[in-house]
Amino acid sequence: MSRASIVRPLAVLAAAFTIAACGGTESPPVSTKTPASSSAPATASPDVFTPVTARPLDLHPVAFPGTDGHFHLVYELELTNTKLAPATIDSVAIIDPSKPTQPIAQFAGQDLVSRLRTLMPAPADNAAIEANGSRFLYIELSFPDSASVPKEIAHRFTLHAASNPAGTTPDPMTYTIASLIISQRALPxxxxxxxxxxxxxxxxxxxxxxxxxxxxxxxxxxxxxxxxxxxxxxxxxxxxxxxxxxxxxxxxxxxxxxxxxxxxxxxxxxxxxxxxxxxxxxxxxxxxxxxxxxxxxxxxxxxxxxxxxxxxxxxxxxxxxxxxxxxxxxxxxxxxxxxxxxxxxxxxxxxxxxxxxxxxxxxxxxxxxxxxxxxxxxxxxxxxxxxxxxxxxxxxxxxxxxxxxxxxxxxxxxxx
The missing domain is CATH 2.70.70.10 (Glucose Permease (Domain IIA))
Known part of the structure; x- marks a missing residue:
């Protein structure tokens, strides 16, 4: 009997965190939050061209305590290459926006590929995303205690992709997107x-x-x-x-x-x-x-x-x-x-x-x-x-x- 098929027969390699160098010029973080009402005139952050977009499947992830004594945060992003040029994700760093120079985790190389899935879903062969194509990115984070869980996280992508709306060849880019507020709701x-x-x-x-x-x-x-x-x-x-x-x-x-x-x-x-x-x-x-x-x-x-x-x-x-x-x-x-x-x-x-x-x-x-x-x-x-x-x-x-x-x-x- 196949042990891996007790429920559904999909198994892929486990991934580990690695640190990889970032290339290209970093664009300012893209704000995804609605500004609070104020009597002062509204101001907008500069728009940033993001050929690969990231959409979280769970908008309100919450950390939970496991039997290993750590707090775990588990969620997925749907990545879409919206342009004609093929895109390749070089690395993804998860950051606390209040400490952007200290990544919580970073995925690159095979560690990144092992977390990518096609929309079927099936394991991805590499970190490339074809024009108008999408991938799922599975993310699991572990923190030593509840105090270490950030209130917010964002995702810094280093990639090769179209650097302008009409681009047909990939160029190096870095930008930060997909901000998520970590829910503080009580666990069932x-x-x-x-x-x-x-x-x-x-x-x-x-x-x-x-x-x-x-x-x-x-x-x-x-x-x-x-x-x-x-x-x-x-x-x-x-x-x-x-x-x-x-x-x-x-x-x-x-x-x-x-x-x-x-x-x-x-x-x-x-x-x-x-x-x-x-x-x-x-x-x-x-x-x-x-x-x-x-x-x-x-x-x-x-x-x-x-x-x-x-x-x-x-x-x-x-x-x-x-x-x-x-x-x-x-x-x-x-x-x-x-x-x-x-x-x-x-x-x-x-x-x-x-x-x-x-x-x-x-x-x-x-x-x-x-x-x-x-x-x-x-x-x-x-x-x-x-x-x-x-x-x-x-x-x-x-x-x-x-x-x-x-x-x-x-x-x-x-x-x-």
Whole structure:
């Protein structure tokens, strides 16, 4: 069974931060903020020609605390070369406008290319953008504490592109665009979606190679990354294995049939309850999957304050709630299964800013309390052809408790 295809088969190389020299003449930063009202005459910043534009998919990113003790900021930019000359991005520096000479991070060379995606999306081959072409740029930033998270960030592009509206050959340029105010809104605080020990946060946050990170959807006239903070929860048995016996039999997985719980009080928005389990081992025929069935049997909850929770891949006939029902935290919503676009039993959970599991933007959150029992080796997990085998040994009986944190990729956690 393909381990990388538990949900959607897109995986790319992880990227690291590098520092690269900038070339060309830098234009003044381009202001994207609306000036406050004032009795004084309005003044405008000088216009700057920007042949490659950058549009954030999430206008209000918020940093969140992970189990590594750091605060993480995750977002995407859509880059578009608006002119006839081909463009090549040499480097992108993320800056705090109040400290423009001290980049927070800088991507160049292969580190930059590994973060670029076509609109399909698929990994980009290089940092070039053809005339009238677009790319997505995936960005994940890490800060040692909340005080280190800037209030605003901007993006300094060093590139070769048309230097005037009629230009047909690329010239060196540097300019700063795509200013983002970092949201200070409170993070949703959830209770665990499952019970028991040794749940593994597979396909979790936070780097560009994670399959959920690549699950951008073109829905209802826009692009969305509803799954940027999704987790596929899988259960290790007491012997550290996900599956015992034939991996093509869904009931052989340690997590199959586990109760799925409401993470907060809420109202049921939608449910699906009549799709069969897939045979584990491979993803289903894409022709058999539709927008409605991609997540299999599931539940969408309205948690209030514009936040929704999506549960996917439940067992056929196990969903216990109906649209309009009020649910309370910890209530059983259904049972973990293997329906929809999946190749192994697991519970897919993500939060979003709208009721559509695909046509919404993903929202980060924290879980109120859990125990951090260990970590599956990410290198070994990425290299493995399937999920068979032993993934953890000698896990502690009384691991440390964590409160108000987001479980990161391949963390092993206990939900008491």
């Amino acid at each position: 605080k959830l209770s665990p979606p499952l019970r028991g020990n040794h749940w593994v946060a597979t396909n979790g946050c936070c780097n560009s190679e994670i399959v959920h990170r690549g699950s951008l959807s073109s829905v209802n006239g826009s692009e969305y990354d509803s799954q940027r903070f999704a987790i596929d929860w899988m259960l290790l048995g007491d012997d550290g294995q996900f599956v015992h016996g034939d991996p093509k039999v869904a009931t052989n997985y340690a997590d199959y049939g586990q109760d799925v719980l409401a993470v907060a009080d809420g109202t049921v928005v939608s449910t699906i309850n009549d799709l069969p389990d897939q045979v584990p081992g491979t993803l289903p025929n894409p022709a058999s999957i539709t927008m409605e069935t991609v997540d299999g049997n599931g539940v969408v909850l309205d948690l209030g304050n514009g936040v929704y929770a999506s549960y996917a891949h439940l067992q056929k006939g196990s969903v216990t709630v109906h649209p309009g029902d009020k649910v309370h935290v910890g209530q059983v919503l259904g049972k973990l299964g293997n329906s929809g676009n999946t190749s192994a039993p697991h519970l897919h959970v993500h939060l979003m800013d709208g009721p559509s599991p695909l046509g919404s933007n993903g929202v980060p959150y924290v879980i109120d309390k859990f125990e951090l029992a260990g970590q599956v080796d990410p290198v070994a997990f990425a290299a493995a052809p399937g999920v068979e085998g032993v993934w953890a040994r000698n896990l502690p009986a009384n691991p440390p408790q964590r409160t108000d944190q987001f479980p990161l990729n391949l963390n092993i956690v206990n939900f008491r």
